Amino acid sequence: MKKLVAFDLDGTLAESKQPLKDDMAESIADLLTVADVCVISGGDWPQFEKQVASRLPARANLERLWLMPTTGTKLYTYRDGKWGAVYAELFSDEERKTIIDAFNASLEATGFKPEQTWGDLVEDRGSQVTFSALGQQAPVAEKEHWDPDFAKRRIIQADLKTRLPGLAINMGGATSIDITREGVDKAYGLEQLSKHSSFELASFLFIGDAIFPGGNDYPPKEKLGLDCVKVRDPGDTINVIAAIVACQK
Numbered sequence: 268m269k270k271l272v273a274f275d276l277d278g279t280l281a282e283s284k285q286p287l288k289d290d291m292a293e294s295i296a297d298l299l300t301v302a303d304v305c306v307i308s309g310g311d312w313p314q315f316e317k318q319v320a321s322r323l324p325a326r327a328n329l330e331r332l333w334l335m336p337t338t339g340t341k342l343y344t345y346r347d348g349k350w351g352a353v354y355a356e357l358f359s360d361e362e363r364k365t366i367i368d369a370f371n372a373s374l375e376a377t378g379f380k381p382e383q384t385w386g387d388l389v390e391d392r393g394s395q396v397t398f399s400a401l402g403q404q405a406p407v408a409e410k411e412h413w414d415p416d417f418a419k420r421r422i423i424q425a426d427l428k429t430r431l432p433g434l435a436i437n438m439g440g441a442t443s444i445d446i447t448r449e450g451v452d453k454a455y456g457l458e459q460l461s462k463h464s465s466f467e468l469a470s471f472l473f474i475g476d477a478i479f480p481g482g483n484d485y486p487p488k489e490k491l492g493l494d495c496v497k498v499r500d501p502g503d504t505i506n507v508i509a510a511i512v513a514c515q516k
């Protein structure tokens with residue numbers, strides 16, 4: 268019996284960095300009537316607030332919602348009418364500089380330095396550094412064309428691994444690569460959630476669009492053996508949620 272359904276965000280609940288659409292927000296509200304829900308993604312809290320927290324309808328039971336920014340190195344819950352951090356783990360200044368230098372060296376070495384970019388390429392999220400190949404403000408259409416089959420990022424990822432031993436390097440949204448402390452991935456995040464929520468991992472179901480080797484949704488399946496459903500896009504996710512709600516109520 269599943270008690271908690273955990274989701275990736277970008278590509279699963281919403282298009283890259285876009286707010287949840289109305290039909291998805293209603294779907295999540297339905298799901299919250301039959302299960303606890305977690306959203307775990309590389310984005311930081313402000314992004315979660317914009318994409319998820321502020322989008323849910325008034326009827327949504329927010330006290331059953333667990334939001335895990337920066338791949339679960341932070342946990343936010345809704346108590347007494349407001350969102351608050353339960354915990355947050357951060358990188359040191361030295362670790363941060365090493366990572367950013369490695370990104371720049373890796374882009375030069377692989378030849379994947381894009382000709383045009385929109386905004387900063389590197390985003391410092393405290394406990395995670397995220398590299399967006401085309402920049403943080405790149406239009407969705409441009410991002411979709413850049414690396415739809417993850418081919419470029421697999422090469423950059425392999426190069427980065429040689430430069431950043433001891434750090435976890437995973438492909439994220441449409442153009443991004445997430446760097447965290449070794450051992451920090453969605454498996455780690457969901458283990459933390461199990462501790463803080465008192466739900467056993469066996470009662471979790473995990474849903475994501477990147478459940479394949481090298482994808483940032485793969486660790487919960489590979490390391491924890493969680494029951495997982497791989498979805499193609501948010502439309503696909505809505506169908507999966509409808510099935511879960513019908514079976515659980």
Ligand SMILES: [Mg+2]
Nearest residue numbers: 275277278476
């Ligand atoms: Mg995704």
